[in-house]
Amino acid sequence: MQSVNSAASQALRSFADTLWCEQRAMGGVLPDEEADVPETYRFCCPPVVHFGNLQQEYQAARSGAVLFDFSDRTQIEITGQDRQPFLHNFCTNNIKRLECGESCEAFVTSAKGRILAHIFAFVGADSLWIETTPGRAEALLAHLDRYIIRADVQLYDRTGDYGELFFTGPETVRKLAAINLLPKALDVHQHSTIQRATPWLAVRRVDLLGQPGVFLVTTRAQLGAVWKELIAAGAYPGGAAAFHACRIEAGFPLYGLDLSDDNLAQEAARTETAISFTKGCYLGQEPIARIDTLGHVNRKLCALRLTSKPVPGLGDVVLSEQGREVGVITSSALVPGEDRPIALGLLRTSHTGPATEVRVRIGDIQIGASVCCSGRA
Structure with missing residues (x-):
């Protein structure tokens, strides 16, 4: 059977929708309304740069609970009796082993092992959902x-019908449970659904x-109401800068920013969480x-x-201490409250060891930098 690509996915956001109205009322600032916005902050999701107090947004993420708008991210539903073994054949992780209510991170790869998508797959009773970066549904x-x-599989682009919020921080689970939005104590890679009045x-x-994080997915018409409910329960609104x-x-990493179909799966530095070497054959295996x-690969993503x-x-360009080009910056940000930028970069493997000293060429100047342990800045 052929795939169904929803026409609604072409226009996800209107400045009149309820979610945007809620965010605007809370002081949400768009990239074009802010001076000197780093290029990374314009990458679709979240669409708002900040809500007026960037440091508090960041602190909420680290010590409380912050709510990010992920409504531009791609949502795909797969149905049919063969849906699980079918997706298993095109992913780097073991989809077949997942029970209903379980999920995993994976890459969809080409026959040459290059990344076509970086996904999360969620197995339900009647269907399987894929969640990934914005704008990836068509490809x-x-x-x-x-x-x-001959497989009994149907593919649907649900991006125009459903949207997502991301709630994260040490207090996430407690705050969700307090307003009955956590049906049970969900462990990592578990999911459930709630049937509500909405x-x-x-x-x-x-x-x-x-750290604890939860994707909340509902109809686009209800996203604004869910956002408002979580803010009332103590979530702090967060924008692209904090995220x-x-x-x-x-x-x-984010596909389309840090990764592309030019990258081999192992270059993403997600091998432990997204690649199974015991699952058997699949495209790109x-x-x-x-x-x-x-x-090892010849280059790898790491934090600086x-x-x-x-x-x-x-x-x-990222340079070695001897002045040789060893990589490029793929995304960057400022840590709120600090004057030192952080970045992700694709570097030669020889220069990805913890505490390796490098330099970043920015225009006519060079700034010192160090590689962070285990890819974390």
């Missing part, structure tokens, strides 16, 4: 649809930033297994801490 559906021959709400535990600072500190046997401003731009 991902086309790729998967190419391999549907429509269906999916609650998906994903510790994206190395990218936390994301880069955690070493978490041979080159990925060969790299594992040989020991710069010694001072300015914030590097995307594509700025």
Whole structure:
């Protein structure tokens, strides 16, 4: 059967929608309304840069609970009797082993082991959902649809119908439980649904930033109401500046920004969480297994801490202490309350060891930087 690509996914955001109205009323600032916004902050999600107190947004993420607008992220539903083994055949992680209510992180790869998408897969009773970076539905559906021959599989782009919020921080689980939005004590990679007076709400535990985190997915018409309910329960609204600072500190890449189809799966530095070497055959498995046997890739994504401003731009060159080009910056941010930028960069493997000293060329100047342990800034 052929895939169904929802036309509604072409226009996800209107400045008149209820979610935007809620955010605007709270002081939400868009990238074009702010001077000297780092390029990374313009990457779709969250669309608001900040809500007027960036340091408090960041502190809420680290010591309380912060709510990010992820409504631009791609949502795909897969149905049919063969849905789980079908997706298993195109992902780096073991989809077949997942029970209903479980999930995993994975890469969808080409036959050459290059990354076509960085996804989270959620197995439900009647369908399987894929969540990934904004704007990926058309390409991902086309790729998967190419391999549907006799399998009982249907693919649907649900991005125009459903949206997502990301609630994260040490207090996330407690605050959700207090307002009955946590049906049970969800462990990492578990998810459930809540049937409420308002429509269906999916609650998906994903510790994206190395701390408790939950994706909340509901109809687009209800996103504003859910946002308002969580803010009333003590969530602090967060924008792109706080999110990218936390994301880069955690070493978490975004496809389309830090990664592309030019990257091999192991270059993303997500091998432990997103790649299974025991699952058996899948598209791209041979080159990925060969790299594992040989020991390493030639370049790898890692986090950097710069010694001072300015914030590097995307594509700025990373140099060794001897002045040789060893990589490029893929995303960058300022940690609120600090004057030192942080960044993710794709570097030669020889220069990705913890505390390795490098320099970042920003225009006519060079700023010192050090590689952070385990990819975390």
